Amino acid sequence: MTREEENRLRHLIENPPEGSDIAEAKKFGVDLYGILENLKLTPAERLRRAAEETDFVRRLRKNQDKASS
Amino acid sequence: MSGVEKLLKALVDNQVKFIVVGAYAAIMQGSTLRTDDLDICYERTPDNYKRIAFAIGPFKPRLRGIPENLAAPFDEHSLAHGTNFTLMTDLGSLDLLGEMSGVGGYRQIVADAKVINLGGVTCQVASLDTIIRSKEAANRPKDHATLPELRALRLIQGKKEDPNG
Numbered sequence: 528m529t530r531e532e533e534n535r536l537r538h539l540i541e542n543p544p545e546g547s548d549i550a551e552a553k554k555f556g557v558d559l560y561g562i563l564e565n566l567k568l569t570p571a572e573r574l575r576r577a578a579e580e581t582d583f584v585r586r587l588r589k590n591q592d593k594a595s596s
Numbered sequence: 597m598s599g600v601e602k603l604l605k606a607l608v609d610n611q612v613k614f615i616v617v618g619a620y621a622a623i624m625q626g627s628t629l630r631t632d633d634l635d636i637c638y639e640r641t642p643d644n645y646k647r648i649a650f651a652i653g654p655f656k657p658r659l660r661g662i663p664e665n666l667a668a669p670f671d672e673h674s675l676a677h678g679t680n681f682t683l684m685t686d687l688g689s690l691d692l693l694g695e696m697s698g699v700g701g702y703r704q705i706v707a708d709a710k711v712i713n714l715g716g717v718t719c720q721v722a723s724l725d726t727i728i729r730s731k732e733a734a735n736r737p738k739d740h741a742t743l744p745e746l747r748a749l750r751l752i753q754g755k756k757e758d759p760n761g
Contacts, residue, residue, distance in 0.1 A: 528756075540752070551747070555745075558628050566626045566752070566753075573623055573626065578600035581632055582598050585632070
């Protein structure tokens with residue numbers, strides 16, 4: 528994503544058209560800056576980041592189960 | 597490589613006809629959602645059942661919620677006798693969906709699926725429209741909670757120069 532495009536999307540997120548899905552999401556408390564950060568990554572990078580977090584939580588749960596048994 | 601990436605690679609390498617759906621499909625398109633499960637919608641044909649069984653067999657698939665010592669082996673016959681399966685594998689949770697409420701099966705979902713390159717592995721991913729329709733149809737509180745973000749993401753993606761990137 529170019530700097531120009533990032534600025535354009537940031538402006539959209541910060542000034543969403545009234546009644547738009549972005550305005551609704553903002554009211555709901557959605558992390559719109561998180562989306563913007565994700566859009567700077569490639570789909571492969573987004574997948575890897577989420578999947579590694581899942582693996583980490585799975586390992587933690589496994590260790591917790593072992594410790595409590 | 598993460599568990600999800602290994603599962604996807606195994607499915608692609610074995611030429612399984614499938615589409616990533618659910619939260620991972622949204623994540624690949626920029627969502628901040630997180631999930632434990634990889635959800636895929638698969639084509640319901642006997643050839644595909646064989647390919648799925650062969651692809652995930654090495655990761656010891658078993659039905660979730662059934663004690664390991666009681667679980668019957670999950671194979672192509674299991675796939676032929678059911679539609680949707682929630683599995684645990686050695687690489688994590690895998691949900692195999694033959695039909696999804698509100699959107700249908702593989703043939704319906706593939707129509708507007710996106711092809712996404714995951715660095716060496718190319719797979720089909722459900723469009724945000726499809727994900728949103730399936731979450732609306734599922735109508736559970738946890739699905740409803742994801743809708744504001746998914747709808748906003750769809751709008752932001754539509755304003756990008758490269759909506760597939």
